[in-house]
Every structure is written in C-alpha cells, then in structure tokens.
Amino acid sequence: MVTTPRVPKDADLRRADSLAREIFSDIANKWALLIIDVLGKRTMRFSELRKEVEGVSHKMLTQNLRTLERDGLVHREVYPTVPPRVEYRLTEPGLGLLTACDAICAWTQQNYTYINSARARFDT
Template sequence: MTEAAVERAAEVLTPYCRARDVLDRVGDKWSVYVITMLGERTLRFSELKRNIHVITQRMLTVTLRGLERDGLVERTVHPGYPARVDYALTPMGESLLDTMRALLTWSVEHVDEIDTARRHYDHTKPATTNP
C-alpha cells in the first residue's frame, strides 16, 4: 500500500470524513440485502419486501430512499393504475456488487468460527456495562 493510500485510509477514522457516511450506508444490514437482491434484477417494492420478509415497510422505504439519494439505486415510476415502481442498481451501485458479494461470501464462510468465538468470549468474560 502506498503512503498516499495509507493516509487516505486513515482519513476514514477521522470524525469529519465523508467516506464514513458512505460506509455507514453501504454497510447497513438492510442496504446489503437490497443491493445484493437488486444485483440479480430490477425489482418492485413488493418483491423486495416479500424477499426480505423480516424488514418493515418503513425501513425498506428509508433504505431505498437513502440508496437512491446516494446514487446507488434508481427508482422508476411507470404510469398506470396502480402505478408500478421499479428499483434497479445504477452503474455505481453495480460497481459495488463484487465487493458486497465478497463480503457476503466471507461472512458465510466464517459464521461458524464467529459463533464459536462469541460463545467463548461470553463464557470467559464477565458481563460488564462498560466497554
């Protein structure tokens, strides 16, 4: 890693780094679900809701609006009664897919190890209210 790359990466740790906002958005658990699903194909709101059955309608709406605002998702309204609304990844959203899929793959591959580490930690560390 070059010195400039190290400095740039360290900026993420500062309180005023704009990249932290981006990481907050794309690292949000609901954003991960939505981006991954839209990576397969364009979907309607109801299809997203049905496939992410544990998300509330409000949270899905908030997530989609945030992703749209950040330029990762495009919302298309088709006239008619009732109006049809489709959601699709933008080119920038698509550019995130490989990274997102790699993170998901890593998570699946290591979930058992993480569960074991958590059980070990919970069993050996006293419960405290302070970090």
C-alpha cells in the same frame, strides 16, 4: 522515501465530518447490504424486495432505498399506470458495490461456524 498521496479531507473515512464517512455509513448497514445483494439479481418492485429481504420493515426498506437512490446506487423508475408501478434496480456504481457486498456475504457464510463457536466460548 515513499510518499503517500494526500486524501482530500472530505474523502478521508477517518474524519467524522467527511462525506466519505457519511457515504460509508449509508452502505455499511445490514439492510443496505442485503438490498444491494437482492437487487444484484434483477430489477424488483418494492413488495418483491420486502419479501426477499426477510425481516425488514416497510419503514426501514423505504429509508434505505431512498438513501441508496440519493447516493446514486439505486435507480427508482415510476411507471404512469393506475396504480403506479415502481421498480428499483442497481446503477453502475451500485453494481460495482455488489462485488464487495458479495465478498462480505461469502465471508460471513465461510466463517459462520468459527464465529458461532467463538461466540459460544465467549458467552460461557
């Protein structure tokens, strides 16, 4: 008989009230994944990120960066200059997430044609 280890309640993604579900929700949105992908290339300032993540509003970029910073995936560095210079980079756990993010991006590109055709068939 094979026994599976018990997952603590707070780490169980299937539970609506778990911390794991909250963390998953923080990173499993289009803006967070795109921000992680872009920051995987290099440290960037807010304005550079906004240019790289086409279509993201100032508000959504700010919210997602704050969430990723709170979760310890992005480090925010403020330099004491006038005006203040702020840079963002991925932390070690953020870099670990980059691997999964890259896989999702690659999967999307590899399956683009198939999904586009499926959508066209479904919509007719």
